[in-house]
Amino acid sequence: AQKITQTQPGMFVQEKEAVTLDCTYDTSDQSYGLFWYKQPSSGEMIFLIYQGSYDEQNATEGRYSLNFQKARKSANLVISASQLGDSAMYFCAMNNDYKLSFGAGTTVTVRA
């Protein structure tokens, strides 16, 4: 069975600073995908970034980057130059075949 752990229930970050959201996972599979989603207070789920287990380079998408450490089974999300609009819940998820398993989420609050 797959398990995703996000140990930070909530974080505060100052505007324009970077923030790292932790995610560790547990799986016995060799091929899997790791995803981060953002859920603002309005409730929708927004796809941010994807990392494949065989990808050698860390994924980046604009201000989002994924710090993938396969041996440690971690896939931390880094948000650079935080903006007020980044305040939201962030979920780490893992996909094997087709099912997504989600962590409990981390609430990020960006302060002006």
Added chain:
Amino acid sequence: NAGVMQNPRHLVRRRGQEARLRCSPMKGHSHVYWYRQLPEEGLKFMVYLQKENIIDESGMPKERFSAEFPKEGPSILRIQQVVRGDSAAYFCASSPPDKVGNQPQHFGDGTRLSIL
């Protein structure tokens, strides 16, 4: 908006009634997934469907819940004889038919179901 469309956005039902949640996948996507999110929790997988086929319903309660994805029209998640514990946000996601395992699933805005 060419994204995943879910309706209604909010649904209120009394205990014992039926709830029908609809999902139209993104254009070109033939795989649909339903997830449930209880308050303060992450999403939990319920069911995976392709056109006219249920591929995996292992996350769906055995009773009162059913899902379909007909040849024509949206995917439907049906909850019969609703109870208070069914109150949750229900999300639909879709993905294209190729490379299912490592494609991001694109989510709709969800249906918030409230049971009185």
